[in-house]
Amino acid sequence: MQVNVDAAGENIVGDAANEPSIAIDPTNPNRIAIGWRQFDTISSNFRQAGYAFSTDAGRNWTFQGVIEPGVFRSDPVLESHPAGHFVYYSLRQNFLTDLFISFDRGESWPARVNIPGGDKAWLTIDKSNGPGHGHVYAAWSTAAGCCQNRTFTRSTDGGMTYMTAIALPSTPVFGTLAVGPDSELYVAGINFPSGNNSNFVVARSLDASDAEVTPTFTSVGLSMGGAFRASVGPNPGGLLGQVWIDVDRTDGPSRGHVYLMCSVDPPGGDPMDVTFSRSTDGGQTWSAPIRVNDDVGNTTAWQWFGTMSVAPNGRIDAVWNDTRNDPANLLSELMYAFSTDGGLTWSANVVLSPPWDSRIGWPNQNKIGDYYDMQSDNVGVSLAYAATFNGEQDVYYLRIGPYDCNGNGVADEDDVASGVSQDCNQNGIPDECDVRGDFDADRAVTSDDVPGFAAALVIVDPDCSTLADMNTNGAADGDDIAHFVKVLYAE
Numbered sequence: 001m002q003v004n005v006d007a008a009g010e011n012i013v014g015d016a017a018n019e020p021s022i023a024i025d026p027t028n029p030n031r032i033a034i035g036w037r038q039f040d041t042i043s044s045n046f047r048q049a050g051y052a053f054s055t056d057a058g059r060n061w062t063f064q065g066v067i068e069p070g071v072f073r074s075d076p077v078l079e080s081h082p083a084g085h086f087v088y089y090s091l092r093q094n095f096l097t098d099l100f101i102s103f104d105r106g107e108s109w110p111a112r113v114n115i116p117g118g119d120k121a122w123l124t125i126d127k128s129n130g131p132g133h134g135h136v137y138a139a140w141s142t143a144a145g146c147c148q149n150r151t152f153t154r155s156t157d158g159g160m161t162y163m164t165a166i167a168l169p170s171t172p173v174f175g176t177l178a179v180g181p182d183s184e185l186y187v188a189g190i191n192f193p194s195g196n197n198s199n200f201v202v203a204r205s206l207d208a209s210d211a212e213v214t215p216t217f218t219s220v221g222l223s224m225g226g227a228f229r230a231s232v233g234p235n236p237g238g239l240l241g242q243v244w245i246d247v248d249r250t251d252g253p254s255r256g257h258v259y260l261m262c263s264v265d266p267p268g269g270d271p272m273d274v275t276f277s278r279s280t281d282g283g284q285t286w287s288a289p290i291r292v293n294d295d296v297g298n299t300t301a302w303q304w305f306g307t308m309s310v311a312p313n314g315r316i317d318a319v320w321n322d323t324r325n326d327p328a329n330l331l332s333e334l335m336y337a338f339s340t341d342g343g344l345t346w347s348a349n350v351v352l353s354p355p356w357d358s359r360i361g362w363p364n365q366n367k368i369g370d371y372y373d374m375q376s377d378n379v380g381v382s383l384a385y386a387a388t389f390n391g392e393q394d395v396y397y398l399r400i401g402p403y404d405c406n407g408n409g410v411a412d413e414d415d416v417a418s419g420v421s422q423d424c425n426q427n428g429i430p431d432e433c434d435v436r437g438d439f440d441a442d443r444a445v446t447s448d449d450v451p452g453f454a455a456a457l458v459i460v461d462p463d464c465s466t467l468a469d470m471n472t473n474g475a476a477d478g479d480d481i482a483h484f485v486k487v488l489y490a491e
Contacts, residue, residue, distance in 0.1 A: 003034050003052045003061045003384070003395045016042050016361055016393040017050055019369025020384035023078035023086040025105050026127060029377065029407045030057045030433050033086050033106025034384045035076035036395045038066050039363035047363070049073035049090050050395075053106035056429065057405045058382060058397045060443060067100055067109050077123045078106075078373075082134055087159055089115070089123045089138065095145035097121060099159060116153045116165040118144020120193075120370070122176045122242075125159075128249065130183030132209025134158050139187045141173040152187065156211035169219040170201040174228065175243030180256055183209035186283055188245035188260055191221070195230030198223070200243060202260065204283045225275045225289035226264030233271055233302050234323065234332060234358040238367030240272060241320070244308040254314055254342045258283045261292070261318060263306040270299040274306035274320045278343045292337055294349050295324040302329060307383075311376035313409075315340050317400070319374065319383060321358070322349070331355035334385065336400055352398065353387065361392035368393055378409040405433035424456070424464035431466035437484050439467060445487045453484055 004017040016039040025031035031054070038050030048066035067073065072093040079087050088100040088109055097117030100109040121140035126132040136155040144151070150165035151173070168187060175189030185208040190197040200222050208215035230239045241263040248257040258279040263272050275289040293303045301324035308318050316339040321332040334353035337346045358368050374383040380401025386393055402411035406421070412430050415421035421430030427441035437445040439452025456468035456476055468476035470483035 001058060001061065001397045003397050004036065004038070004050060004063055005061065006063070011390050011394065014042065014392070015040050016363035017395040018367075018386040018393045019074075019076065019371060020386060020395045021076050021078040021373040022375060022382060022384040023080045023106065024375050024382060025080055025084045025086075026082055027084040028105075030055055030405050031084075031105035032058050032382065032397070033078055033102065034061075034395060034397060035078045035088050036384075036386070037074055037076065037369060042361060042363040042392070045364040046072060047074055049076060049088065049100075051088065051106060051109070054397070056443070057403050057433065058399055059429070061397065064107065075119065075121060077121060079123055079125050081125055081158060082127045083158070087123070087125070087136070089117065089121055091117065091119060091121065092145075095119055095143060097140070101159060113160060115162050116146055118142070118146065118151070120174050124177040124179055126179045126183055126209065128179055128181050128183050130181065130209055132179065132183035132185070135183075135209060135211075137177055137179070137185055137208065139168065139172070139177055141193050142171065143193060152215070154208060154215060163214070166214065168203045169217050170203060170221065172201045172203055172219070172243075174239060176245055178245045178247050178258075180247040180258070180282075181249040182256070184256070184282065185209070185215070186245050186247065186258060187217070188243045190228045190243065194228075195232070196227050196265075198227040200224050200228070200260070200262070202245065202258070202283050220284060220286070222260070222277060222286040223289060224260065224262050224264050224277060225291070226266035226273065228262060229265045229272065234304055234321065234330075235368060236366045237362070239370040240304040241306050242371045244306070246308055246310040246316075248310060248314050248342065249312060250314040252314065256282060257342055259308065259310065259316060259343055260286070261306050261308040263304045263320060268299065272302045272304055274303045274318065276318075276343050276346075290343075292318055292346050293320070293322065293324075293335070294337075294346075295322075298324050300329055302332070303335070304332075305372055307372045307374055309374045309376040309381065311378055313378045314342070315376065315378075316343055317374065317376045317381045318346075319352070319372065319381075319385070319400075325351070326355060330357060330359065332358055334387070334398075352400065354389065356387045356389055358388065361388045363393065377404055377407070379404045379411050405430055422463055422466045424452075424467040431464075434467060436467060436470050436472070437487055439464070445484070447488070450488075457481070
């Protein structure tokens with residue numbers, strides 16, 4: 001599903017959109033926002049903070065435009081707070097950063113907050129039930145308009161104010177952050193901003209959750225079986241991916257295990273693989289890296305933009321771009337694999353997209369951004385990625401696996417089939433997640449819905465009571481008429 005589209009849902013010809021990041025409302029997974037670098041023309045390197053939102057779990061998208069039109073912005077990072085509001089971390093042309101906050105789940109971004117930061121920043125929010133619940137953490141590279149080699153900050157008031165930046169041991173850059181089940185914090189990267197670096201590091205803090213102290217960190221180095229690379233191959237002006245870190249948050253024996261993934265250049269003639277390492281002692285020691293891509297014998301393919309997320313049930317999901325099926329190694333396909341045993345073994349790789357050319361549609365810089373972004377739930381994955389299916393760079397949302405709009409850990413179609421959920425208008429969306437009053441499944445309440453609404457009330461159709469329950473009080477009755485009329489005329 002293309003995200004950067006016009007009001008009619010059509011592609012916008014001549015623009016470019018890349019480097020997407022995604023936020024999903026933990027209180028209502030139907031509400032999703034994606035941000036990206038928006039180039040209105042490929043003849044210029046000028047870009048802005050593009051964004052779009054979905055109210056139906058990514059089935060449809062509304063492209064609202066850009067935050068602060070006319071202002072240069074880059075390196076978007078979106079996250080959700082446990083309370084449901086979204087944040088948008090954004091880099092300015094002077095290598096300083098801002099944080100925008102949306103209280104309507106990505107429809108608008110009215111609040112702007114000062115936050116330290118710089119190039120290749122990343123951000124995470126503690127959604128655990130630990131002592132750091134709601135804390136915001138950010139880290140960035142040493143290429144910054146502030147702070148010299150101090151590359152970390154924290155907010156303990158939900159993202160409104162931030163501590164003075166501090167240095168991290170080993171200075172991890174070009175990576176991400178993750179919070180464990182007990183509010184332990186991890187920052188991953190390489191130890192120097194280089195396009196050819198085999199020195200991977202993970203910094204850990206056990207007291208970042210304590211608002212009364214300045215966080216302290218320890219760091220360890222590890223091997224990922226090759227070198228982090230940039231400015232080569234299919235993305236000659238950018239990174240070949242980030243260093244991804246995540247944590248198992250289940251209550252089972254893998255609770256607290258830490259996982260690392262990256263696209264790396266291994267020794268020999270193979271240009272790039274996706275590799276994985278894990279720690280079972282809170283990031284103090286790490287396993288030997290294993291390869292996730294299964295193209296055994298093909299030593300010329302690029303597996304780039306390796307991206308990882310961990311589901312609440314412990315499943316590890318991975319995607320990447322892969323050139324293995326193009327003899328010339330020019331066209332990439334999106335690939336997927338998963339692990340259900342903590343990364344010890346991985347599923348067969350599955351192609352998710354048609355082939356596309358990463359070397360076209362460049363917006364006056366020779367890259368399609370530096371990363372993708374995704375989030376896992378118990379039945380599937382929500383992915384924000386960029387590709388050139390239209391002959392230009394565009395941003396897409398992909399649901400890998402079934403939808404779970406009500407967040408109950410069961411596929412939507414199974415909820416409907418079992419009778420847990422109704423689907424009165426038969427559009428495949430459980431009615432509790434659908435537009436109330438939309439009986440003809442056109443995503444709007446119009447005069448065409450009046451007969452269906454009336455029938456649901458007069459006949460008291462048990463299969464349509466949820467859709468007719470306009471005031472969401474659990475019953476379809478006369479009290480819903482005024483609400484229906486109000487929505488009808490608002491449309």
